Amino acid sequence: MTRILFYLDGYPHDAWRQALLTADPSLEFRSYPDWGDPCDGPAYAVVWEAKKGLLAAYPNIKAVFSLGAGIDHILNDTSVPHDLPIIRMSDDGLKEGMAEYVLMTVLMHHRQMPVILDQMKKAEWKRVYSKPASAMRVGIMGYGALGQHAAAALKPLGYDIGAWSNSPKADEDAVTHFTGAEAFERFLARSDILVGMLPDTEATKGLLNADTLTLLPKGASVINAGRGSLIDIDALMEALDRGHLSAATLDVVPDEPLVKDHPLWSHKKVIITPHIAAITRTDTAANYILENIKHIEDGQQVTNVLNRKIGY
């Protein structure tokens, strides 16, 4: 029998209980704080922003599943044993949600929605002219499962897509690939619409700053659907204010929730969404978790496991 120790603060657990039990009626679902005795035998933890120290207090946990694509919330707890497998969410629902968000926001930037919304507030009836999609170079930062899904959603519209990633990717998907630090500047220089889809790691913190934002073409715009730590917000606002950048859509910011009096809220070139780009769906996630538990139990290779060397 599979035992799940579930933690998700501030939200009811019933939908998760139901989805997991529908996928496997024989499992035991323990909802925090009723995780029982730490020595109650093997279990799998399924968590989002668990209390620090909680995972370390249950030595029988065999693996930890993040309820989201990000695992920074688990790594922030330094008491989590280093040999405990940590698995990112990468279910179909999350990929679809992220692809929808990227498609929506790239189209909004391409068709200059921030300008139109600003005109609308002033009751200004004024045409804006946009280039054809084939002349818009979209740059996807991070080409894992989510980045690839987003690129596949954009492709039918004809965008000229580039992708930047750590490890080389097969050149077979009509995407121009850029690999590693040495290709970063060339990648930025060809990104009219830059889409951040990177995890929070030592290597990604502040990667978009006063120096690197300047390398984007004049008039470029930025979308961030990964982690807020990627962008130095002061540098971003400065680049928007001096006209180097035309717009930004941020689903994530360094400190969430964004404080009420933050100047980003009222910036006319900025659209803020409250970290909703891809919200994990219970049905697809339950299947993903249970399939992976089966792989672990069968001694098979599990994908999307944290590699501590690279931090995601």
Ligand code: GLV
């Ligand atoms: C959301 O931010 C996630 O990590 O899935």
